[in-house]
Amino acid sequence: MTLRLLRYFVAVAEELHLARAADRLGIEQSPVSRAMRDLERLLGVSLFDRSARQTRLTWAGQVLLGEARRVLATVDQAVQATKETLHNPPRTLDVMR
Amino acid sequence: MTLRLLRYFVAVAEELHLARAADRLGIEQSPVSRAMRDLERLLGVSLFDRSARQTRLTWAGQVLLGEARRVLATVDQAVQATKETLHNPPRTLDVMR
DNA sequence: TAGCCTTACGGCATACGTAAGTATA
DNA sequence: TATACTTACGTATGCCGTAAGGCTA
Numbered sequence: 001m002t003l004r005l006l007r008y009f010v011a012v013a014e015e016l017h018l019a020r021a022a023d024r025l026g027i028e029q030s031p032v033s034r035a036m037r038d039l040e041r042l043l044g045v046s047l048f049d050r051s052a053r054q055t056r057l058t059w060a061g062q063v064l065l066g067e068a069r070r071v072l073a074t075v076d077q078a079v080q081a082t083k084e085t086l087h088n089p090p091r092t093l094d095v096m097r
Numbered sequence: 098m099t100l101r102l103l104r105y106f107v108a109v110a111e112e113l114h115l116a117r118a119a120d121r122l123g124i125e126q127s128p129v130s131r132a133m134r135d136l137e138r139l140l141g142v143s144l145f146d147r148s149a150r151q152t153r154l155t156w157a158g159q160v161l162l163g164e165a166r167r168v169l170a171t172v173d174q175a176v177q178a179t180k181e182t183l184h185n186p187p188r189t190l191d192v193m194r
Numbered sequence: 195t196a197g198c199c200t201t202a203c204g205g206c207a208t209a210c211g212t213a214a215g216t217a218t219a
Numbered sequence: 220t221a222t223a224c225t226t227a228c229g230t231a232t233g234c235c236g237t238a239a240g241g242c243t244a
Contacts, residue, residue: 114223115223115224116222116223116224126223126224126225127224127225127226129224130224130225130226131225131226134225147224150222150223151223152223152224
């Protein structure tokens with residue numbers, strides 16, 4: 001699993017349209033389509049219902065959308081918390097030992 | 098940020114030794130060293146204290162270790178929860194609309 | 195046939211391994 | 220000098236864009 005696949009998936013799941021998702025991601029449709037295929041293969045589940053004219057989420061897709069948002073939020077927090085150590089030094093001197 | 102950098106970092110932070118971390122990851126020392134350098138540049142903070150003979154975590158490194166573990170746990174849960182939708186179908190039929 | 199997604203292919207960027215280099219105790 | 224981390228360089232893998240292909244209303 002990679003964050004790239006999760007980021008692409010959230011964009012597609014929210015837009016329900018590959019071209020718009022690709023626009024939002026600043027890339028072309030093609031890599032987005034391939035990424036969704038790769039993600040489905042990786043997880044072994046269908047994330048989208050492509051039978052209809054419009055793209056829709058399967059149940060697995062709905063579950064992953066919530067989970068992926070949590071992952072990305074956790075990543076953002078990890079980056080922020082680490083950067084903020086510059087301004088919030090440890091209270092005691094021996095925490096680094 | 099990538100999961101690869103976080104996975105490598107957790108290995109190094111837990112082993113406090115690049116060769117052992119590399120062994121655990123199934124790769125060579127060299128890419129691990131480069132990854133840690135890249136991660137520090139990305140975050141703009143020092144994660145390791147390299148002045149001593151042994152590798153030690155800075156305060157920022159200790160904070161990131163906890164955060165990175167949370168991220169990786171969240172990812173595992175995301176994958177599991179999505180895969181389990183195959184055995185736990187939605188209770189109602191209209192959740193996919 | 196118009197709109198949307200997918201596949202093929204070539205090029206670029208990223209990541210690895212080997213091996214040489216640097217530093218410290 | 221032994222141990223551990225870093226840097227240089229060539230190769231392999233991964234990801235992207237362009238363009239062609241397929242499908243459905």
